[in-house]
Amino acid sequence: MLSYALRRILIVLITLLAASVIVFAVLEIVPGDPARLMLGMNATEDAIAALRQQMGLDQPLIPRYFTWIGGLLTGDFGRSYTYSVPVIDLVRDRLVVSLPLALMALFLSTAIALPVGIFSAARRGTAADTGVMAATQLGIAIPNFWFALLLVYVFAVALRWVPAGGFPGWDAGLWTALSALLLPAIALALPQAAILARVTRSALLDVMSEDYIRTARAKGLPANAVLWRHALRNALIPVLTILGLQFSFLLAGTIIIENVFYLPGLGRLVFQAITQRDLIVVESVVVLLVATVVIVNFLVDLAYAWADPRLRRR
């Protein structure tokens, strides 16, 4: 187990290193000088040169990469060109919106998908199963930002149950803050729930055809006991894998959903930073998101290598 974990950690580190080089390189070839962009059309060449020096843009590429990556590792993410505050502060402010949003969406998607998938598998081939599968096909096909618009129209505009957009902050009270995140979380969760429900059903059906399930049945165990005690535990491995992958979709999904709901989260921050050419913010946030994806997937891998010793040898 330890050697498996060490090998995986090495791969994680190489992936992160390569990802940081790619992000840095891609943003270096961006057309347009950030210093010129910040100072506007009428700035003098001297002023631009001074700002370039202050921002470290006059340094050669490789030392600049090492300064940046060294800063990231020590928690110094640099200073935003447009907001003139440390990037770490911006990230912290936005993370308190995006992280609860992604977690709420993940919770909702799991809470919907697992019972639906189990229900469908237990009634395989019936009209109920066909109906559920048709609904999940529809769920996968619905663009989440379109679903978000409909949710706003019904629950915020017509019924006035929740706000249509914006985030009042956690100081406004737990319920007020959570209710502002509810519609975005539902919009993010829907397609993921549909995918997860299909995976749960398919994994359960796979396990149900195994010999040990037949043995359990032959012993005279009731169908429900077989499902809950034997099948579900083994079916959770593919479900867990998809959950890990979904976290990355949810993080990326916040870029569009936060724009629909005008939420001041990480997705909106990175989107605005890209359009304002605030490269240091883009670099740091993208690397942070990539690191989150890689680490979450690593933890998922580790969890099922722990659960299923056969996987450690691969």
Place this chain on the structure above:
Amino acid sequence: MANGGIEGELVATEHEDWRRFIRKALANRSFLAGAVITLFVIAVALVSAIWTPYDVTKLVIADRLQGLSSTHLLGTDHFGRDILSMIMVGSRNSIAVALIAVGIGIAVGVPLGTYAAAKRGVVDEVLMRASDIVFAFPALLSAVMITAIFGPGAINAIIAIGIFNIPVFARVARGGALALWPREFILAARASGKRAGLITVQHIVPNIANLLLVQGTIQFSLGILAEAGLSYVGLGTQPPAPSWGRMLFEAQTMMTIAPHMAIVPGFAIIITVLGLNLLGDGLRDVLDPRLRRQR
């Protein structure tokens, strides 16, 4: 003569394969529904190239925000443009972007994947780790980054979506090819002195075409969704060319007075994606019946 006889038999077998495929396909509800929907959407896109009920670039302010009627079947938008015509032209843009992005994925990914499978060892390891790195980037985030950096527009959207199709097809091609290399007919080809490249082109690629076709429909539908998302945030197809995502963005502020502006393009996206997903599922069932019981 004897040679001609063998060729004749091969052609007959191919005909038999086709007949069996068509028979199975017609019996598969998912395939049928998906094929009908997809062909309909493609037909609409093709028709839009030569005819639309109204000119999509013509603004008729007097006709703005009309509901569904016999003159404008799907109503008009805030500039008085006919929504049916915009949906028709939008289908062309969506399909073009998603299809070319799939083409990029296949054109680059399949050679990489089959090469990795043929060479194994270090080459395989490096290519697979490289695809891990691409997978570490949330696709939409990177697509937003690429289109924002190189400028918004359909071409950059194609590149952004296409880049993420490359590792997907590379993995599918590699997986399929790895399963084929130990097979007897490949061993026979190797024993006859054929080089790995020729074997890949003549034997491996035709035998993994099924897998690629199924994956192609999935990536196609994901491409439609991605293009809509990019256009919605203003980074995809640019006005005045209509696009489904852009239409949804413009509908956002009109939801209370003209909900049809948002509902119609949404349905267009859903129907297209649903059709492609059903087609993909159906194809998988028809081409590989072993997978059927799993779903």
